[in-house]
Amino acid sequence: MNEIVESLQPRFAGIKPRESSDHPAIQCPVGFILPLIECLRDEFDYKLLSDVTAVDWGEEESPRFSVVYHIFSIKAAAHIRIVADCEDDENPSVPSIVSLFPAANWHERETYDMFGIRFEGHPDLRRILMWDEYPYYPLRKEFPLAGIETELPDAEIAEETRAKVLAAPMMGGPFVAKEGEPMSRSEPRAKDQSWTEWSKKTLEEE
Amino acid sequence: METQSSQVGYNSKVEGDVIVTKVDAVINWVRKNSVWPMPMGLACCAIELMGVAASRFDISRFGMEVMRFSPRQADCMIVAGTVTYKMAPVVRRIYDQMADPKWVVAMGACASTGGMYRSYATMQGVDRIVPVDVYISGCPPRPEALLDAMMKLQKKIEKEPSFKQLGKETEEKRVWA
Numbered sequence: 001m002n003e004i005v006e007s008l009q010p011r012f013a014g015i016k017p018r019e020s021s022d023h024p025a026i027q028c029p030v031g032f033i034l035p036l037i038e039c040l041r042d043e044f045d046y047k048l049l050s051d052v053t054a055v056d057w058g059e060e061e062s063p064r065f066s067v068v069y070h071i072f073s074i075k076a077a078a079h080i081r082i083v084a085d086c087e088d089d090e091n092p093s094v095p096s097i098v099s100l101f102p103a104a105n106w107h108e109r110e111t112y113d114m115f116g117i118r119f120e121g122h123p124d125l126r127r128i129l130m131w132d133e134y135p136y137y138p139l140r141k142e143f144p145l146a147g148i149e150t151e152l153p154d155a156e157i158a159e160e161t162r163a164k165v166l167a168a169p170m171m172g173g174p175f176v177a178k179e180g181e182p183m184s185r186s187e188p189r190a191k192d193q194s195w196t197e198w199s200k201k202t203l204e205e206e
Numbered sequence: 207m208e209t210q211s212s213q214v215g216y217n218s219k220v221e222g223d224v225i226v227t228k229v230d231a232v233i234n235w236v237r238k239n240s241v242w243p244m245p246m247g248l249a250c251c252a253i254e255l256m257g258v259a260a261s262r263f264d265i266s267r268f269g270m271e272v273m274r275f276s277p278r279q280a281d282c283m284i285v286a287g288t289v290t291y292k293m294a295p296v297v298r299r300i301y302d303q304m305a306d307p308k309w310v311v312a313m314g315a316c317a318s319t320g321g322m323y324r325s326y327a328t329m330q331g332v333d334r335i336v337p338v339d340v341y342i343s344g345c346p347p348r349p350e351a352l353l354d355a356m357m358k359l360q361k362k363i364e365k366e367p368s369f370k371q372l373g374k375e376t377e378e379k380r381v382w383a
Contacts, residue, residue, distance in 0.1 A: 130327070131292045138326050147326025154295030161298060161335045165291045168324040 004044060004080065012036055018083055023070075025081040033069075033084050034095050040071060041100060046080055048072040052097075052107035054115045056141045064089040065117055069097070086117060096122035114139035146170050233368040237281075237307070238360040239269040244280030244304065246297060249287025251314040251346040263349040268356055277303040282359065283336070284352075288316040289329045298335045309363070311355055312338045315345045 005017045005026050012032045018025035028036055040046040051070040058064070063085035072079050086092035096119035097104045108119040109128040116137035119125055126132060131153040136143055146167040152158040177186045243265075245255055258265045265271050274280040277300045289297060301310065312332050315321030318341045320330035332338060339362060340355045347355075 129292075136326075143326070145325055152295055153292055154299075157295035157298045157335070160302075163294070163329075163334045165326075166330070168320065168326065168328065168330055170324060 004040075008036070008039070011039070018081070020081060023079040023081050025083060028082050028084045030084050030087055030094050033067075033082070034097060034100065037069065037071065037082065037097055038100050040080065040082075044073065045075045046071040046073045048074060049097075049101040049103045049107075050079070052104050052111055054111045054117055054139075056115060056139065058141050062089050063087065065092040065115060067094050067111065067117060091118070092116070093118040093120055095120050096125075098122055113137070116140065230368045234364050234366060237368070238363040240272075241268070241270045241282045241309070241356070241359070241363070242272045242274050242280045243270055244277055244283045244300065245273050245275070246283050246285045246300065247287060248285070248289060248293060249316060251286035251317070254346045254349055254352065255284060255286045255313065258349040258352050263353060265353065265356065268353070268360065270356060277301070278305060280304055281307060282309045282311060284311045284313055285317040285332045285336075285338075286313040286346075288321065288323055289332045290327050291329055292327075294329045294332075294335050297332060301336045307366075307368075309339045309359055310336050311340045311342065311352075311359060313342045313352060313355070314347050315343065318342070321345060 004024060005015065008026070009015060012028070012035065014029045015032060015036065016027050018027040026036070037046075048071065049069070050072045051068070053068050055066045055068060056064060057066070065086040067084050067086065069082040069084075070079055071082070084094055086094060092115070094117065096108055098108065098119075099121065105123070106128060108122055109124070109126060111117055112119060112122075112125055113127040113129050114137060127134065130138065133151075133153060135150060136148055138147075144167070146169070147165065149167055150165045152161075152163055152165060158164065177183075179186070245252065247255060257263055259271060259273060270282075277283075281304065283297075283301055283304065285297065301308070310332070312318045316323060316328070317332045318338075320328050322345070324330070329335070340359050342351050342355045344351050
């Protein structure tokens, strides 16, 4: 499974196989991202970039952010995963791979939007889902699902309607079914999580 | 002395061709049967909205088949779908561009309350930025539900004073969350 990693190791000092339950995975220092992915693309036929995303390991962890690339080889019908830990936990950044895969453009913008990881050398690093002035990075661990109160994107409309971006009422949620229980008990409604803001849950959280 | 009204009542030449009524009734009757919707299609509800416009459900039975993609030519905004905070100011701006009198239908759970999207990105009900006249439940609502809502809107238009709200989008017409 890890022949590729072994054959690459002499050329890229510091890369190592990474524990994975599915595809072969490489732990890669940030500095090797560009040459490693270029090598995989040109010499190992990993020509289809299927995903760029990131992981936030939590505020206390260091390294806190890892960027994850999934690349697919059409010839071998196989994926490979490359993971790079960002060196800076406050202002994480990695080199952009748009020069190798144009498809990475929007993936990197989304990762920047959600995690605040800067992709150095990206031709147009703007937010893609949230609006440009939005002050938070929603997929970071400290960001609550309900959101944080802030201003609407359009100041004129905000003044006219006096509306704001408000934290969503969670009403006992998030309503996520738990694993490993029968449906009758794992479904949120089974816990009598109330649909109103004011009444209490009858069953205790386990 | 012959007045106009006595002519209507007693002149056998015009009797039967003249209807006496109120201006409100006539104007509202005209308005309610030619509501031009502005399809604010933002998510899957818009697919049901298209279904309503097609032959099986046929919204033109109510005189509402003239979907206008320009707010200047529409009087009823059908907000069909999830309103994100990024989109909300756009929805409001389009509403502002519509000519009076105008109405808003919040179609489906998302437009009415945020629906299943209890998250940082979704406005919890479009009534936080525009005054909503009719809410439709469902995720997405059946086309019949939209037709029912449009009939309810017709009933509402029927009862409105036809001139009162013209030209001034007043505080009382606004709905704030």
